[in-house]
Amino acid sequence: MPSLTLHQGKSILDPQELARGFEQLGYITDPALATSIYLAVSLAKPLLLEGHAGLGKTEVAKTLAAMLDTRLIRLQCYEGLDVNSAVYEWNYQKQLLAIKIKERTGLSVEEKEKHIFSHDFLMERPLLQAIQEKEFSPVLLVDEVDRADEAFEAFLLELLSDYQISIPELGTVKAKHAPLVILTSNRSRELGDALKRRCLYHWIEYPSLEKETKIVAARLPGIAAEFERQIVAFVQSVRRLNLAKAPGVAETLDWAQALASLGKNTVDRESIEDTLGCLSKSMEDTAKIKAAGIEKMLTEVG
Numbered sequence: 001m002p003s004l005t006l007h008q009g010k011s012i013l014d015p016q017e018l019a020r021g022f023e024q025l026g027y028i029t030d031p032a033l034a035t036s037i038y039l040a041v042s043l044a045k046p047l048l049l050e051g052h053a054g055l056g057k058t059e060v061a062k063t064l065a066a067m068l069d070t071r072l073i074r075l076q077c078y079e080g081l082d083v084n085s086a087v088y089e090w091n092y093q094k095q096l097l098a099i100k101i102k103e104r105t106g107l108s109v110e111e112k113e114k115h116i117f118s119h120d121f122l123m124e125r126p127l128l129q130a131i132q133e134k135e136f137s138p139v140l141l142v143d144e145v146d147r148a149d150e151a152f153e154a155f156l157l158e159l160l161s162d163y164q165i166s167i168p169e170l171g172t173v174k175a176k177h178a179p180l181v182i183l184t185s186n187r188s189r190e191l192g193d194a195l196k197r198r199c200l201y202h203w204i205e206y207p208s209l210e211k212e213t214k215i216v217a218a219r220l221p222g223i224a225a226e227f228e229r230q231i232v233a234f235v236q237s238v239r240r241l242n243l244a245k246a247p248g249v250a251e252t253l254d255w256a257q258a259l260a261s262l263g264k265n266t267v268d269r270e271s272i273e274d275t276l277g278c279l280s281k282s283m284e285d286t287a288k289i290k291a292a293g294i295e296k297m298l299t300e301v302g
């Protein structure tokens, strides 16, 4: 098994140091999340982050790559994702052209074949790129893995067990440095037990009032503290309404930005009504918020 190779001086001592590094890059962790990420690095194990949309899963991988000063390689999963898009593909057009050019050279069929099935004709997709990094371990983000199908999950599991890929025409490509793997899932389907067993696991919850206030402060430094507190408190009470799709941190940030760009510096009923589209993404949820009474929620927020 290949091991992790980090930039010199980029080792992380403990979860607290990881949390500080993340905070410097604008990402607010909590002790459980910081510990999971720390362990993923120190044990060189893949980390599976599950949770609702917009809670900072993808951003963990980006921040980790930035903190370790290494490359981020991202594989966005979707239904029907296959080896051609995830691992490698032969460049047919270039191969055809090469055959045409070599037609008159008198090379044997075997020689031609060897030529066109070489690295020059290989289009490397994220998973192959991730195990071919030369200097340091990259962060490999396998984003929204729940969207890919089970066959792909099985393939991924195999890759994660030995970090090697076999290409029939070329042989086996082995990683020199194990990538640091972060998988995310919005849980649109349950992932297989085998994949979960291979990974460290962390469920990202909606943030506490305190954590979310820190996030807004980190991401939108221009907003006054009291205004920030009102915004976050209101979003937190919207989350308690049992909506079909509760607003995530992404929505809080969008909403705060919308209010700020409308020149607001306090949260009132009218501006909430005008900007509800930032928090609710369906007619039904908007109706639920209105039925709960914006005025009443505001008095609770204080």
Ligand SMILES: Nc1ncnc2c1ncn2[C@@H]1O[C@H](COP(=O)(O)OP(=O)(O)O)[C@@H](O)[C@H]1O
Binding pocket: 026, 027, 028, 029, 052, 053, 054, 055, 056, 057, 058, 059, 060, 184, 215, 218, 219, 249, 250, 253
């Ligand atoms: N803990 C956090 N600290 C700082 N920013 C955060 C945090 N959680 C979420 N965000 C911000 O919220 C937005 C959505 O995050 P993202 O990682 O795309 O969510 P997910 O992948 O869970 O859907 C991004 O702009 C991200 O920077």
Ligand SMILES: [Mg+2]
Binding pocket: 054, 057, 058, 059, 143, 184
């Ligand atoms: Mg995401």
